[in-house]
Amino acid sequence: MKWALVFSLLFVALAFADEDCEDCLPLAETCDVEVCKLPDCRCSITDIPGGLLPRNTPQFVTVTFDDGVNTRNIITYRASLYNRKNQNGCPAGATFFVNHEYTDYTVINELYNRGFEIALHSISHQTPQSYWAEASYEDMVKEFADQKRQMAHFGNIHVDTIKGIRIPFLQMTGNASFQMMANHGFTYDCSWPTVSFTDPALWPYTLDYASEQDCIVPPCPTASIPGTWVMPMVTWTDLAGFPCSMVDACFSPPSLTDENAWYNFILTNFERHYKGNRAPFPFFIHEAFFDANPAVLRAFIRFLNLINSLPDVFMVNAQEVLDWVKNPVPISEYRQQPCRRLVPTSCRARSCGPYTAAHNNLAYWMQVCSVCPRVYPWLGNPLGQ
Template sequence: MRAFVVISVVCIYALTVWATPVKRFGVPVKAEDDCRGGANFSTDVDDCQRFYICDHGWPKVRLCAAGSVWTPLLMRCELPENAINDECGFVPPIPDNVAIDEVERADEAAQWLCADGNQRIAYHGVCDGFIQCDDGSDEADCAEVCDPTNCRLPDCKCSSGEIPGELLANEVPQLVLIGWDEAVRVEDYSHLYQQVFKKITANRRRENRNNPNGCPAVGTFFVSHQFTDYAALQSLYSQGHEIASHSISKTLPAEYWETATSEDVAAEYAGARKIFSNLAGIPESAVVGTRAAYLQTSGNEFVRTLTENGFGWDSSYATSQIDPPIWPYTFNFRSTAGCPVAPCPTASLTGFWEFPLVDWIDLNDTLCVNVDSCLFTEDKEEATTLLKTNFRRHYNTNKAPFTLNLRARWFYNDGYHNLEALQEFLDELEAMDDVYIVTYSQAMNWIRNPVKMANLLDSDVFSCDYSDRTPLCDNLNLCGYANITYQPNSEDHPGDRFFQTCSECPAVYPWTGNPDGVDQS
């Protein structure tokens, strides 16, 4: 894992030949056989949320929205109570009215370990008001039902669709939160982010999209370490975008994160923040948000550890409350958002904010969280309809923040029509005087101290003074590391890692437990 080359280059756009990963994820032989045999879809036998769509005889991986299950018979994702997938061994959830002893006998549903270490119950039985563990530990340390009179801004908000500050919908701005998941790659920086956050003017120049106060539209990047280019990351931060932690390793399988210890969580999320500081010049104090890898957390332990490590908010928990949408809330009191991906926090965790992943409804009436997990759009018209109908559900009701969760594959897998649809959609938003495209942290600042639309232009809540952010340097270092065995590589199939940075190249490839990349041999 030692660095084998350090080269000085002039511009971030200059080097793209190495940006494509050396080795991509393979696809199962079954999926290849199914698609070559004329099938439209293939089921993944190891993951009930994963399936493959056959594109000209070749399988392309797709994921169902969090909390839903691929159902081969219907060829779509369904909620667990409606799903059937024997190929992956899916076990339907046990209805709430089933006797307790039946729940405890269902090993597949009994995942929460009672304090005595001898008994397990279903996650949804924890803090439900009924003692199921013999030692009563499932009803211990439970957050109370939220009382709005005891939960007041700026440090507490109940989980609900209520607008902060008891304001009316026509008094508040519609906040649009563009969140990008995964690594920040050179090709995405050069050819994708620029086309989303900027527009082509009549004189053929690319200029910023602006909010009503004249500040540029900005987004939040939930960044994982592998394959990230740190010069690109520093450039994004210097332009006003927010950087949040999405873990260092994104270790598979997703179930790994369900039982992650506090040490695991700190090493992954606080460790990533350290890497951002070392290699992209982003102050650690500026990285205050997280999104869990695969949206899988360890519940109370996850939030407690993030709080102890100086994070202030998270955006990992999906919610089925979509009409009206739920506003961001704190974990001081019991959440009413539901728990599609268990475990979820059940204890009182004071002052930590959650930006819920409010589900979208795709064109097939299926719930989805990330845009690329919705029904695949066939053309620009369908993509535009998907964007506008989900936006209107927020804008026409309580104006809860509209989260637009994007990944690069939504654009690259389906030609250019998705990008064209998004550009047209953002053009329309830019023309609206009550819509602000801001970062998650800017949105949180507004929620904690609401400012009426009439006063926004005189407020600094969405200001854009980035003079304290270090701009990209003129001479970059290209760092390279051979024989990396971390996923998706392995001991048998090692690969290489490269990134550009204004900093000195670490001696070894930074990783969990060694974010500084110190040679420990």
Template sequence: MHAFIPLLVLIVNVGAVPTPFDEDVNVTTFAPPCNITACQLPNCLCSSTSIPGNIPVNNTPQFVLLTFDDAITIGNINYYREAMKNRLNPNNCTISATFFISHEYTDYSLVHELHSNGHDISLHSITHEPLTTYWKDATIDTLNREFADQKLLVSKFANIPTADLKGIRMPFLQMAGNNQFEMLKANNFVYDLSWTTRQYIKPGLWPYTMEYLSIQECLIPPCPTNSYSNVWVIPMINWEDMSGTVCSMVDACVHIPNTSDELLDWMKREFNKQYTGNRAPLGFYVHAAWFVAVADEIRFDAYKKFLNYLGTLKDVFIVSGSQVIEWVKNPKTVAQMTAAPITCHKTNPLNCNPKACRLIKEGIIDRWMTSCATECPHSYPWLGNPLGDK
């Protein structure tokens, strides 16, 4: 049995579907409806269920996004190591996952390891404040302190270039409207992976840019209404549990099978909604704590079996958020993706000497933090003090 830190999971309200951008805004601030003639790849793509590049569906790669939220710790790293070990995509490149990390309790030497192995390290805020109203009402300044400063924090303590920290996910998937996307744009983030959809499950909604008004419904308002160039949205396409209830995170699905093989069948069912549809990217969004929520770890067993199954399909690629965006910018058929010569995603040699530091958080609370920094910070890095130098 693996140790773990309990993590909070949002279960999305399943009432009536709100209209898009269900918030009190001045309509004159709305981005215009999409101009398909003006909005062209690689830097602009209208929100749509159409396959980018007009590639025929049977020649379109099916992308699968494996993501994990919250702290990276010695209690969950072995799940990630075991699940990802020795797995290759059809182009013989190693698979990649995306980790949306929150700061508290994170071991940054392990974050460095994941990045060195070619996974996306993305941001989930410094504080992971549990009150959703904090995120709903967050100002641009608050979001800068939570995410822009976290980029500096992760870069320093995990020894990762800031340019490699490309995506964010809002805590509890609580959107912050235009302020959220103003922050993304101002700080050169590439993509957001927080915005849920149940209207566009089949056919699924493909990633798109925010120059023009999105067709995506707003399930957890406020959602953005203004125009933001070069900022991508990867829609979180909902799953459905065995009762038909939608769930944005897989570990928020309540009515699910309780045996490994039945869980596998359910995972295949949800996968096939995209695979037999328009092949919009399928997200398997989860927290590691879900794997140990039952005594015999049948969920982790089913998860590995699901990855084994995906590995038998020659047009399915398990990739990171940034890799999906790169493909959408320059769409290629399955044959083109697997034709020699192949350029695989970047991996890096380990360059971290882990250092454990006992620190004071906000003047009173002891915190241990392991990082790649050569010296311990003056205090525990936190909001308004991301480098711990105050």
């Protein structure tokens, strides 16, 4: 009886150890499209989900913004994104990958109640970049799993709607971030650029099997981690033919004061998807670029006006793309589907602080939709208790 108890306890301990053991994960095998089937599995291929023809495939546009949200950049978001609708009558979407520092959580609540997707960009967004390249499973839990609770708590939004992550500097962490995602209720990562799969472009896929995607910022995942999705960051091509994963990171863009040139630049990259295999067209950017370059913002708004007028193009939240990929239907059927439903939340706004942060001794104020924290929230103490 004594030995039975010892072995039982040892089995439990090993089970918990394996949960965060990166070296214990099985190496991913080559994907077989006959075995890996939707809705739960998809190989890293450029084929349109469901075997649809391009002309029958909805062209999704995924607009995303990185970093903190606050009373300054919400002005741009209100002016460019609010009250837009696709031609199926559903609200246009966008996704915000938000980090904790300098985020106004009352603005998070506003964006959420407008139907936009709130995703995560880490608590610390710290430098150097090598911190992320060398990050462990435990580091990823502190940066993202804890941020999930933090975002839901201070923004008063539903925790189960937070599904996506983007790692700072697009620095992959090998298997660690995907293992964290699998264990903590995340659905997708959108941190992994591709320059080899742009025409035709790579569609979202799962990590049940080995990825064929090029590894631009190693280390990239090598393990089989079922249930986790990759939203590939399909790069644009700038005027000199160089790839850029973020719109504001192109080496050779048009003149920053030339609205028409920027509008045509956006259209050129869009048409590669629209006239190709209709993989989701990415518009990944930081709002500060728009703030510094009003002509680019005007070109962006013109582009949104165009796509919102097209019957086969849909500006959606990133999670909505995955919902379609899991259950692909032709445009005619997609247009008849009900719009996404939102359960709104309230915000009893409070201004908290100043707090002297333990990690850098700087003073911070916080705007929250909950009770004020006792100390400034940070890694290891995401709620500031």
